Amino acid sequence: MKRLADALLGLEPKLRLRASQQLFATLLFLGCILILHYAATLSGAPRGLVWAWTVLSIGAQLLFYGLVRSGWSARTAEPSLTVPQIVVAQAAAAAAYPLSGPLSPLVLPISMLILVFGMFRLSGAAAVRLAWLSLAMLSGAMALAVWVWPRDVALPLVIGHWMMALVTFPGVAILTGRISTMRHRLREQREQLNQALARIEELATRDALTGLYNRRHAQSLLEQAWQRRQRGGSPFCVALIDLDHFKRVNDYHGHAAGDAVLCAFAHCAEQGLRTTDTLARWGGEEFLLLLDHTDTFGALQVLERMQAAVAQLLVPVGEELLRVGFSAGLAASQPDETLPKMLERADQALYRAKAEGRGRVVRV
Template sequence: MSLGRGMTESTAFYRERRAPLPPFSAILGTDQAERLAIGLTLISMALYLFCLVAEWIGVSLNLVDATQSLWLTIVALGGEVAFYVLLRSGISRRWPDPTLSLPQMVFAITLLGAAYLINPQVRGELLMLAALVLEFGAFQLPPRRCRDLGWFAVAVFGVAMAIGATVSPDRFDPRIEVFQFALMLAFLPVIAGIAGKLSQMRLDQKQQRRQLRDALKQVQILATRDELTGLPNRRHALELIERETARARRSGAPLCVAILDLDHFKRINDTFGHGVGDEVLRTFGREGRLVLRADNIFARWGGEEFILVMPDSTLIDAQTIVRRLREHMASPECWASCLRARTTFSAGIAEFLVGETLDETFIRADAALYEAKKLGRDLTMTA
């Protein structure tokens, strides 16, 4: 019964803390990439509607054939609705082009080619719209696809011009169509090339941002981690320890600090070389992480010294934790990579006392460590 009540309270808590949905999420979705793709689709849909309104104004003025315009309207609106449904439902996520950018642009250029055959009197405006479609490619397509789309537009309009001049030369004067084709051949590939350059700039900036994030992450790691052992370094360890001591002061919970020192480490370096000595340090750090509790702070303090901070632990608890670490490090399997240089460690433990500074706790732990080394090493002493 109490479990059910706890689950209900937990559910209510998360319901209250749930992040608010982004604006127009019912229409655009919540995924950022999906929202961008759907937003561009809706913008193109608005352009379609504007052009179709102009088309039907032409029909009302008897400038355009109504039947052809009806078919153009059905195909245009049906295609846009289909693209929206595929994007919003998430079906397109499984496809190579989840944003459907290239299919939408191919569809738009093909429609413009069909509109060219229906509306020869606005051929210049249709070519301008084709150029606008090519510029959309800079936001979504890779550079090569932008250039390919430019040549596809040239081919579509070239076919439309050829069909019009052949089937209806009275409406499509061949001389004008040749002139139009020459102009189109001059500027559409150039516009597509510019879109490709913009696309390349977009990709370069994206790559630079990724590299910057990686570099910042690496700098953060270097600033907080010991490069040799991967443990928190002294500076970062002090930040973590100060946080734990502040918590201990507030809550009154026990907190113990242990300074660990590898025995005879100088002799290991002198006998086997610094490379083996480094491997001993790495091994101790790696194996220590494996056996210690998740809430323990285990860091390299400097040289062959390590610091171990044990929140919510009394002196007896801390001795048990250090003993468990000592027993683990006594196993030859731990030292497989440097078996001939396996060593022990000495430890000094001090419990943080309310009213004393952190430095005073360290001094007492260091004094206990000195006592352990003086008594023969491989020992744990408490302050």
């Protein structure tokens, strides 16, 4: 069963959805073709004509299914091919009218059903155009029926059918317009919601001053790295980084200057990192560097590069250019060690880096 479904619908999710909708429409319309074929056969219409209509109608349905299922329609502006399908189906329904004799009223609900398919995709204007086109085709078919078989076709009945189509086809088009406006509004609301969610996620994970990840998000990234390591994943390293003599910046130049230094440091330090490395603001003038899939040797290289880059950094504060330096404590993950224990080691290493004169990296 699954193999049959895969063969009929394909595997790619978008194509699968489109192909399943198309298959439903195709099966439904094949049913309608059978009904109209039955009506035309009963009416005594020329057999050759009835069979030509039936084969052409089924062929058109299978062709549309093939165009959608093969993925060809995805290259067009409207991959569901709604408009051409409605036009072709309405032409087939209209052609069935003169063939169906006394059962010709069956064409009316089928034509309506075809227009209803446009409700899911079309704009109001397109639906109105299609409704008028459908009405024009059906009117032509009715006129043909009256002209070719004047004795078999009751004109008052045909006029009744025509009035029915005149009222209901534009009615469906107007409803389609309303649904299209609702769809549009829903899409807008979904976009606004997605933007709001992205903003909330940003606020929840980012530090407002530096734009780096905040402590909460860094904690969850650390947890993930630690879990991976516990499951036998590759080692990772954590470095706690603290700006040296940062208090002086605040004391001599003011808090705003301190903020500018924090931002400049964050930007500069983040520059040389790989996408798998994470620099987060751990709190105050302390930062956490998480180096996934990295051993101590690799981590020391990253921190050396960072030291060199930050040594070149000059932060303009008023007339002055301030230099920035940092100390770091580095800890590599160890099997069977808890995360708090690992962070405690990094913190002790940072304490030693400060005690040993700052501007250095100490690893434990």
